[in-house]
Amino acid sequence: MRTLDLAAHEFDANLHFAENGLNPWFGADALVKDADGSRSAEFTHAGEQWVARLSYRDEGGLLPPTGGVTDGGTHVEHDTIREFSLKVARHPDEDPVGKQDFTAHISPRWAGLHAENGDGDVVEIPVPPTLQNDGLNVRIQGSNIEFTRYLDLFQTAARVLGFSAGYFETPAATSNITDAEKYARVHRDSSGPVHGRDGPIASMAHLLENDRTGYRKLVQNDTDEKGENLAGYYHTATLDAERLGEAFPGHRYPKEVKHYYAREAARLDPDNPLAHPKVGASLQHSLLEREQTVYYDDLVDLERELDQTVLSVLSDAGFDVSPGNMGGSPYVKNDAYWAPSTSERGPDPIQLDLTRIRQEQESVVVRHLTDGLSPIQWESLDMLVTDGGEVSPQDIAEANDRHVGSVRRALRAMEELVSRKYGEVGLRSDYVAEMVHDAVQDAREATRTAVETSAKAIEAAERGASDAMAEWVAWCNRHGVDIRNRADALEIDLGEFDGVTWSYNGLPSTVSHRLKTAFEKWEAAGQDPERFRQAVVKFRANGVDATRRAWKALR
Structure with a gap:
């Protein structure tokens, strides 16, 4: 295909070279000294023009080996351990933007290498096993160059600048990539x-x-x-x-x-x-x-x-x-x-199938919620979606005055929703957490509505209202129907309806059914039917707000 x-785009790698010990480092020092601080050259690679420049790098605080000899047996007589910068860039005639380039930071490495930091503290520099017997770390940082070209471009630039052709041949096995x-x-x-x-x-x-x-x-x-x-x-x-x-x-x-x-x-x-x-x-x-x-x-x-x-x-x-x-x-x-x-x-490309993952997780949540959850399971889910830290079965048991064994049994029955590991409990995914959070909130709202409905029904009964009136009040609260008495006309808000199909008379059947039920309960409660027929009916179907006169909808 x-x-x-x-x-x-970006690329960052550490290439380790050990075949020639510290000889390439000594060579870089000689080349820069001979050129009075920097050395430049141009070359052609894959039909493109490139420029290269070798220079000293700002001192990194590296210290000479103790006694002037590394553990690998190399004599280092330099009082200052310099590092070098080899800059390679596309010729400006071919790269007017000037962003196709890389820098190779050349540093010596040996076992027990130390450096003095800006605070004057001496610290040991970690050295990979392949460079313990002396070698170089070449850190390459560049952009807008194919990843596989960096090594070849670096080797070519090193040769035209005067390094021995045998240097930088094969990166050691510990060479690594940190950004790409x-x-x-x-x-x-x-x-x-x-x-x-x-x-x-x-x-x-x-x-x-x-x-x-x-x-x-x-x-x-x-x-x-x-x-x-x-x-x-x-x-x-x-x-x-x-x-x-x-x-x-x-x-x-x-x-x-x-x-x-x-x-x-x-x-x-x-x-x-x-x-x-x-x-x-x-x-x-x-x-x-x-x-x-x-x-x-x-x-x-x-x-x-x-x-x-x-x-x-x-x-x-x-x-x-x-x-x-x-x-x-x-x-x-x-x-x-x-x-x-x-x-x-x-x-x-891989078919991400994120829709499939989402649907699978939704089906798990829906199945558990529709099958019915025990009070302990609801308490556990409630705590998992509201507590942002680490939660254990013991935490859930103590917070809800339950036996920890009962909590564990409740969690085992919801293993598709929650994961349990090392005494901690968490929801399967952030998406599952969002759905469960909504379900818990809906359950809280349903409980609150039920309590309010019961209270209003009791209040109506205590005022001497009929059972039919209490039933009307309860029905309105249960279905979210809001009745407002206006001076000119009654206003009835039937709430929201999703996934509805509009009928021939311009009213979804679910809306029509709810309105007719409301009218029946209104009449049964002894209220004025004509006032209901003249009411302004409001509802929201499939995200669209609509308004009708009740008498037209009741025909």
């Missing part, structure tokens, strides 16, 4: 389904995994730094690997999925590509498990996951991710670093 090729992002730029008039309330970004944050475990963060900011409103300005869902697993089976890495604009987007002409948002996905290194590392050797798998995430989000929002004709596509064609195209190399 041909799918949309995505653009590479892929994106597509879409037209702002088409991107609403991505960041909308029911779009894939919001849905992923609300539906996946337990509401009290793992990590999720939803940001929905529609105001830029100047205070101007721009729908979808910065919308992101950040999820750990556990939560992402439900939507993307087999994915291993935590990510941030985002829809975002450039800071100045609101004030730009629509012909400017920066006036249109990016839809992207990036690695979230901070959410990796303690023992987990994204190794440089995992680059292909990481890029596949990022591509698949973006393509799946676009597809879920209704975008064609394998367009045969780019002419009428919603993708922005004049992005400085991306021209929309398709190829066979990309992964097929």
Whole structure:
């Protein structure tokens, strides 16, 4: 299947080189000294012109090895341990925007390496096992370059600057990636389904995994730094690997999925590509498990996951991710670093099926609520949706004066709604929590209404009113029917009706039925039928407000 090729954006990696010990570091020092502080060169790569510059980097406080000799046996006679910056950028004639570049920060490494920080404290620098016997850490930070090109561009730049051709050949196994992002730029008039309330970004944050475990963060900011409103300005869902697993089976890495604009987007002409948002996905290194590392050797798998995430989000929002004709596509064609195209190399998008996940969770909630819940189960759900901290069965039992065994039995009967782990209880997902919260609120309201209804009926009876009048009052309260006595005419508000079909006489059958029932109970209570017929009837059907005269509706 041909799918949309995505653009590479940010990239950050630590490449470890140990084959030549500290020799490349000594070489960098000699090259810069010979060139009086910096050395520049130009080269061609894949038919493109690039420029490179090697210079000293601001001192990072690294200290010489004790006794001038590293544990790996290398003699270091330098009083100052300098670090180096190798800047590689596309030639300005070919990159007028000036954002296609990277910096390689070259630092020596050996076992027991120390540094002095800004406060004067001496701290030890962690050194990976592959560099214990001396080597280099080369931190590459760049943007708008295909991920697989960085190493080759760095090696080529090093050679033209004068490094030995044998240096920087093969990164060590501990080399790792800390940031990577892929994106597509879409037209702002088409991107609403991505960041909308029911779009894939919001849905992923609300539906996946337990509401009290793992990590999720939803940001929905529609105001830029100047205070101007721009729908979808910065919308992101950040999820750990556990939560992402439900939507993307087999994915291993935590990510941030985002829809975002450039800071100045609101004030730009629509012909400017920066006036249109990016839809992207990036690695979230901070959410990796303690023992987990994204190794440089995992680059292909990481890029596949990022591509698949973006393509799946676009597809879920209704975008064609394998367009045969780019002419009428919603993708922005004049992005400085991306021209929309398709190829066979990309992964097929995953059907997110967030609707399926939502429907499954809804059916679980509905089934439990319609089957009827015991008082203990209602108390448990009430506490879970109102308490934001950690909740245990013991907490629920103590708060409601129940035996903890009874609470545990009640929770076991609701395992599709709640998860129990290590003495803690939580609702299955944030979406389930929202539905249960609404149900609990409805139950509270129903209880309050029942109490008010009973009180009004008792009050009517105590005033000597008939049973029929008490029944009329109770019926109105039960169905939310509001009666207002106006000077000119009675006003009857029948409430809201959803999912109704309008009949031939312009009135939904459910509305007509409720009105006729109200009229019957009004008459039975001994009230004036003509006043009811002349009443103004109000209701809301399928979100639309409507008004009728009662006598027309009762015909």
